[in-house]
Structure formats: C-alpha cells, structure tokens
Amino acid sequence: MTLSRRPDPAEYAAYYHRYVSLVPDGDIVALLAGQIGDTVTLVGGLSDEKARRPYAPGKWSVKQVVGHLIDSERVFAYRAMRIARGDRTPLAGFEQDDYVREGGFDDRPLRGLLEEFQAVRRATVALFGSLTAEAAARTGVANDFDVSVRAIAWIAAGHERHHQGLIRDKYV
Secondary structure (H helix, E strand, C coil): CCCCCCCCHHHHHHHHHHCCCCCCCCCHHHHHHHHHHHHHHHCCCCCCCHHHCCCCCCCHHHHHHHHHHHHHHHHHHHHHHHHHCCCCCECCCCCHHHHHHHCCCHHCCHHHHCCCCCCCHHHHHHHHCCCHHHHHHHHEEEECEEHHHHHHHHHHHHHEEEEHHHHHHHHC
C-alpha cells in the first residue's frame, strides 16, 4: 500500500469523504506541497481589514479560516505521526469552533498567519514524505473512528481544497 494510492472509504469516517473526494489521484505528498503556494496566492493579496471580515454574520473571516487550516493541519499530522509510529491509543477529536474562537486569528497579521501555515504544511509534507509503506498502511482510532495514516494525508489535502473553494466563492 502506498501513500499516494487513494484510500478506501473503509479507511476513514464517512464524514471525511467530502474531503477525500476533492483530491485528484496522484502523488499526495507532491499535492500537499503544491497546495502551500495555492493557498498563499489565493489569500495573500487581501488586506488585513478585508481578511478580518466574515462574508456573513456567524461565519469565519479569512484569517479565521487560515487559522483553522493551521490548527487542523497540526491535529491531522499529530494523528498521522502517532498512528504511523504504532501508537494504538485512541485519539480525541477537537471542536473546530472552539479552537477558532480561542485562536485570536483576527488580531494577527494575515502575513504572519500565512507564514505559520507554510511552516506547518512543510512539516506535514516532511512527515508524510518520510513514511514507509508499512507506516502509511497503519490504522488507529481518531475521534472514535478507524482511520489509516494514508487516509489522513488525503483528508488533509481535501480539507484544504474544501476551504480554498469556500474562500474563492465567498471572499475573493
């Protein structure tokens, strides 16, 4: 089993299919690396003021979306690393709205958020790029669902694509 082969739906919770389905077939590590520039280009030209404004009441701002991508990426990579290393401890979920509310993202410069996003994604790329086929095939439990390391890579890529689409549709 290679990391770049599309994961079977049995390798992840049904909720994540919407993300995995957004990812084209191919080298997932290269796709993850390429997304760095895509997201930076998509939002990097926004002013801090525009990036702080949600498109509708109760919705996240672009800064909050970028912060959410950072937080989610860290959680995905942590899960992948633990499972890849053979840790069988069930891993807890996280409440994204709580993380965004407590993240203080709107008070930070967009440029700083994008630099952090790039650093976190580069670390994720390095992790997935270092895995053996055996490690990529390992499964564990995260948020009460079975998941493979390989599926986590695809979920991370699809999650970013999902938010890129929302940013294109709602903000730029």
